[in-house]
Amino acid sequence: MPKHETPLLDELEKGPWPSFVTDLKRQAETKPECWDILGQLELSFKDRITHWKHGGIVGVFGYGGGIVGRYSDSPKEFPGVAHFHTVRLNQPSSKFYGTKKLREICDLWEKYGSGMTNMHGSTGDLVLLGTTTPNLEPLFYDLTHDLNMDLGGSGSNLRTPACCLGKARCEWSCIDTQALCHHLTMHYQDEIHRPAFPYKFKFKMSGCPNDCVAAIARSDFAVIGTWRDDIRMDQDAVKGYINGDFPANGGSHAGRDWGKFNIKKEVLDLCPTNCMWMEGDELKIDNSECTRCMHCINVMPRALRPGADQGATICVGAKAPILDGAQFATMTIPFLKIDPETEFEAVIEVIEKIWDWWMEVGKNRERVGETIMRVGLPTFLKVMEVDIIPQHVREPRSNPYVFWQDEEVPGGFERDVIEFRKKHAQ
Amino acid sequence: MALSSDEIKAAMLAKAEKAPKPQLYVKDFYACDPDTKPRAIKNIANDLVKEGKLMFWSSGSTTMYALPSRIKNEETRDEAEENK
Numbered sequence: 001m002p003k004h005e006t007p008l009l010d011e012l013e014k015g016p017w018p019s020f021v022t023d024l025k026r027q028a029e030t031k032p033e034c035w036d037i038l039g040q041l042e043l044s045f046k047d048r049i050t051h052w053k054h055g056g057i058v059g060v061f062g063y064g065g066g067i068v069g070r071y072s073d074s075p076k077e078f079p080g081v082a083h084f085h086t087v088r089l090n091q092p093s094s095k096f097y098g099t100k101k102l103r104e105i106c107d108l109w110e111k112y113g114s115g116m117t118n119m120h121g122s123t124g125d126l127v128l129l130g131t132t133t134p135n136l137e138p139l140f141y142d143l144t145h146d147l148n149m150d151l152g153g154s155g156s157n158l159r160t161p162a163c164c165l166g167k168a169r170c171e172w173s174c175i176d177t178q179a180l181c182h183h184l185t186m187h188y189q190d191e192i193h194r195p196a197f198p199y200k201f202k203f204k205m206s207g208c209p210n211d212c213v214a215a216i217a218r219s220d221f222a223v224i225g226t227w228r229d230d231i232r233m234d235q236d237a238v239k240g241y242i243n244g245d246f247p248a249n250g251g252s253h254a255g256r257d258w259g260k261f262n263i264k265k266e267v268l269d270l271c272p273t274n275c276m277w278m279e280g281d282e283l284k285i286d287n288s289e290c291t292r293c294m295h296c297i298n299v300m301p302r303a304l305r306p307g308a309d310q311g312a313t314i315c316v317g318a319k320a321p322i323l324d325g326a327q328f329a330t331m332t333i334p335f336l337k338i339d340p341e342t343e344f345e346a347v348i349e350v351i352e353k354i355w356d357w358w359m360e361v362g363k364n365r366e367r368v369g370e371t372i373m374r375v376g377l378p379t380f381l382k383v384m385e386v387d388i389i390p391q392h393v394r395e396p397r398s399n400p401y402v403f404w405q406d407e408e409v410p411g412g413f414e415r416d417v418i419e420f421r422k423k424h425a426q
Numbered sequence: 427m428a429l430s431s432d433e434i435k436a437a438m439l440a441k442a443e444k445a446p447k448p449q450l451y452v453k454d455f456y457a458c459d460p461d462t463k464p465r466a467i468k469n470i471a472n473d474l475v476k477e478g479k480l481m482f483w484s485s486g487s488t489t490m491y492a493l494p495s496r497i498k499n500e501e502t503r504d505e506a507e508e509n510k
Binding site: 057 | 468472476483486487489491
């Protein structure tokens with residue numbers, strides 16, 4: 001029997017698509033607080049304003065993140081959601097977990113929370129929606145002792161690092177994303193669990209420029225696998241594709257007849273830098289012009305593979321639109337060897353150089369990408385001790401002035417004012 | 427010359443006591459000792475939380491620091507309202 005009348009929400013059950021309203025009603029049979037979620041949401045629809053309040057609680061004892069405090073502004077009317085905190089769990093690297101673990105998490109959440117989940121949050125966490133303050137510590141105890149899992153990041157913490165499937169399942173991965181993700185997660189436990197920065201900071205790792213975790217669009221620090229030698233080529237397999245022996249794109253568009261494979265139309269003409277051509281029946285690539293778009297490799301995976309001298313490009317400063325518009329990360333380090341043998345020392349050195357600078361220069365609630373935009377990329381690259389290369393230039397210059405640094409001018413900018421005035425009478 | 431950890435802690439607590447708003451960003455503590463690196467200041471602030479002298483307060487997206495005596499959680503407020 002519904003506790004609240006919800007005529008507006010009921011409209012959302014009428015379409016052909018799955019409805020969260022139906023799900024909540026089903027859940028309310030065992031978790032009556034779900035009626036109050038529906039009741040409060042119906043009120044929000046009527047009032048056209050949220051009735052949730054945020055703030056306060058950040059975690060369990062010793063933690064400064066992982067829990068997002070949420071309260072109803074009408075607790076008397078909706079007592080079931082007077083507290084309705086969100087819990088973020090650190091997902092295993094690449095989200096590799098079995099159904100046994102999923103069942104254990106769901107059982108834990110049925111015991112201590114509303115039973116509602118969000119799989120997965122945009123940072124990759126397993127998100128558990130809705131519990132009360134007294135349940136937080138017992139939940140955390142069972143989570144860490146019985147499930148061997150931990151909370152993720154929230155607030156001004158380092159957020160839970162995320163990575164693609166990497167070498168576990170993908171032949172194109174140029175770096176072991178899972179090893180790097182796990183290492184950074186363990187190395188920066190303090191930064192994940194306690195606030196550390198002016199605002200949030202996100203790591204994401206993709207094994208190749210296909211960037212399946214969208215690191216370049218969603219993370220402050222994106223590690224994207226790449227190579228610096230030539231694309232490896234099997235000319236016999238290229239001929240195989242042309243003769244129709246192998247399906248293009250690994251057969252992923254096989255649901256429809258697209259006609260005979262046309263290498264000119266489907267590969268050469270789509271190369272963004274026009275660096276591919278045919279000489280007779282041989283495919284040629286000017287690798288110095290390749291921009292690592294991955295299109296040719298995606299279309300002909302049997303014939304083309306990333307080069308053998310592999311590492312990663314580091315891009316810094318992506319963000320969603322909050323203060324300014326959304327922005328992609330900027331290519332900062334063109335190539336870095338990613339070496340597990342040295343415990344990823346080179347990556348950690350870059351990360352800490354960024355943090356030391358951003359913590360000093362960044363304003364409160366300013367993402368590192370916004371700080372870079374405010375002070376200018378040349379200043380940031382100088383801090384990073386990176387030599388500027390043409391690939392750092394986003395667009396042709398629109399400012400006619402040339403700014404010189406002190407050390408670039410013979411004698412510097414120091415001058416004897418008295419001597420200067422002798423020559424430049426006022 | 428950088429202050430000692432105990433001197434910085436005392437300066438931070440004094441700042442948290444006098445600040446117009448109860449919640450402070452970690453950056454607000456940097457001025458307690460300009461010679462100490464921001465990451466070291468952050469670690470000292472987190473030590474004060476472990477000692478129970480400061481507490482974390484989160485808006486959901488940003489985490490701040492506050493003196494427990496100056497902060498009234500939503501729950502405490504709700505309880506107070508209910509008890510009225």
